[in-house]
Amino acid sequence: MDRAPGPSVRLKLTLSYAGFLMLAGVLMLAAVWVFLLRYVPDRAMLINADDRLANGVFPVRGVLLDVFAPRAAAVLAFLLVFGLLGGWILAGRMLAPLTRITNATRTATNGSLSHRIRLPGRKDEFRELADAFDTMLARLEAHVAEQQRFAANASHELRTPLAISKSLLDAARADPDRATDPLIDRLHAVNTRAIHLTEALLLLSRAERRSFTREHVDLSLVAEETAETLLPLAEKHGVTIETSGDITPTVGSQALLLQLTTNLVQNAIVHNLPEQGTVWIHTGAHARTAVLTVENTGEQLTPRLVSTLTERFRRGTERVHTDHAGVGLGLAIVKTITHAHDGTLVLTPRSAGGLRITVELPLVTDTTPRRSR
Ligand SMILES: Nc1ncnc2c1ncn2[C@@H]1O[C@H](COP(=O)(O)OP(=O)(O)O)[C@@H](O)[C@H]1O
Ligand SMILES: [Mg+2]
16 A cells, blocks of 8 residues: 655654754744844944043944854754654654554554554553554454354354255166155255245344334234234143233334244243243333343253354254254344344343343334334
8 A cells, every 4th residue: 555645644743843943943033033132232332431442342233243153044944853753753653553453453464463463552542542553453353263164154054954865866866766745845944944044144244234123113003913923832731821011112123033933932932841831921111221021941051051042053052953953053043133122132041941131222103203223
């Protein structure tokens, strides 16, 4: 990257240092000159009253100027050289951290995000800039690493159903006399899983981009709709759903909030006790937040395990229940949708086993002016 033509900042600083020094010098000499003049007559002066010109006359102004001017010029010349030289060195020292920061930026631009400036010394403005830059680099690096992990995981997950389909087809080709019905059923199941995975990935990126229209949504209605839709699944797993709560108004995407609730309730049903489990869905308006809580009975969970469950492709206790094996994106989607709605998500293990998940969104009643975005 070349600089634009014109003087560099270092040169400009040097010139201003020298300029100020010269100005100060000129003012100083002018002051001396004015001071001197007070004691110097502008014509030769008679010393005695007897009309005789004194032998030693005081110097007249013209003479004084002849003596003063060259010395003043010499002083100014010295100041000029001193100002330029000193200014150049000082400006160089002042700007050195900037060069370091620029080099670090170039390194980062070339793809190496692990480089840090780590500017030593006192905490001044440059140090603040460098520290802020280091923080930004660290965050970028973490973000890029997470994206790379995500892409690797997503590719791996997408490859699995394709690989299973291929081996099923290979087996069928090797033995043409085999019954095709079970094959079709298995292919159908594998295919459905791949579609779910792809849809989850699309949903995740849509929520992440926050590209959705915002409308008034009542969470209690969303919760009711979800409970109704998932009732057959709950019955299949022997789980009872209890819904409670008043009007809980917020603003956001109805479809995404429905997806969020569905993921939570589906998890609460599927990751529940093998029999006689319960799911509680509660919605309520607090002072400033619209709160949705989904709570379920289930296995004992440690806080450490719970803190990792919202990571992408994280499946908790790896029990092999092939019929409802999720893709491990359910809670990651819940988290992304919550953040896209400026909300918070809290997971707490219940002491009696199972999980309580609380989603807090901004409370927005219909009369409140909608926030533009
Ligand atoms: N309500 C819940 N109760 C107990 N465990 C849960 C609950 N919700 C999620 N989990 C655990 O968190 C893991 C991740 O959940 P999720 O992201 O929805 O992925 P998936 O359901 O596809 O496995 C699950 O595999 C499960 O072990
Ligand atoms: Mg799930």
